[in-house]
């Protein structure tokens with residue numbers, strides 16, 4: 001113990017020049033503009049200054065969800081917003097249908113089960129997003145209409161697969177099923193295109209620390225009229241999560257308990273930054289960086305966990321290491337030598353795979369720095385690979401550089 005403490009102390013004293021590379025798929029690096037926006041005095045959350053901020057973020061966040069409906073903001077991580085979506089719309093014992101896109105879908109199912117819902121999950125191999133045909137078939141078979149909600153993960157952060165939510169909507173409509181559509185876009189919002197209204201999503205769930213470029217600590221429920229109607233008949237006990245408690249206060253710019261005031265300044269700044277770049281440009285940037293990363297992984301001769309090109313994630317790429325090579329030892333060497341954090345393999349992928357986050361406040365050179373660290377890490381760890389991954393990424397970026405105004 002004493003030795004460990006001494007080592008930790010020594011490491012803390014060692015100055016590391018340059019920025020830490022936080023290349024995990026959330027939290028993502030927080031831009032200086034947002035850090036500065038957050039560095040504000042704490043104000044009276046029932047005063048006039050807060051009211052302006054409240055209106056600003058409650059209106060602004062709708063543009064990010066691409067919705068006209070209310071969005072509830074919680075001082076909580078994404079897990080809280082998962083729980084909020086279920087307890088506001090459902091009643092004890094209700095049947096929900098989920099799809100096992102990966103670790104996060106499985107965790108959400110565990111949460112639903114703990115809360116006393118009958119959570120059914122369509123099993124899958126974690127190598128692609130939601131199969132909308134399987135959802136449609138299950139809904140058609142539910143002739144008694146016992147399924148109250150279809151719950152799917154938009155961007156599965158454990159695997160690097162992005163599901164086509166518009167296809168899930170079509171599946172529900174094709175089966176003429178009345179179930180709500182509840183979507184976890186915790187790691188999608190602000191990075192992958194998400195159209196709450198156009199896709200007919202009833203509850204959209206997001207968090208602050210991924211595409212929104214904020215520190216952890218805020219999460220969101222975007223609603224629909226149908227979700228609001230379901231809330232009227234929901235019999236789950238709730239107060240902290242209750243939309244019906246929150247919304248009357250929100251209409252005046254306030255919250256029904258003390259909100260995370262300083263993080264909300266950051267949220268206002270994040271909304272401005274996304275608007276300045278333009279949402280479409282933000283999504284295109286993520287797609288381009290993801291494609292460059294995949295070109296790099298392919299040139300290394302390594303395997304992308306996601307095998308369905310239509311579901312390749314703009315947010316992260318999960319790389320499977322050759323059998324016999326420990327991905328966590330590799331990640332440790334990268335951290336120690338290059339001061340870069342890569343995402344660990346989650347649950348059944350532990351030790352077998354690592355994740356490269358390419359979301360949030362990232363430019364071409366950030367990405368190339370990250371991929372260089374990965375490639376040098378393979379050499380250190382003795383992971384067999386082809387050279388030239390970074391060169392392939394550079395070639396992709398050069399060939400697809402967005403036109404600059406003259």
Ligand SMILES: *Cc1c(COP(=O)(O)O)cnc(C)c1O
Nearest residue numbers: 077078079104155157186187207
């Ligand atoms: C990060 C994440 C979560 C969990 O969010 P927390 O903020 O850690 O509670 C859930 N689902 C997905 C898809 C995520 O990426």
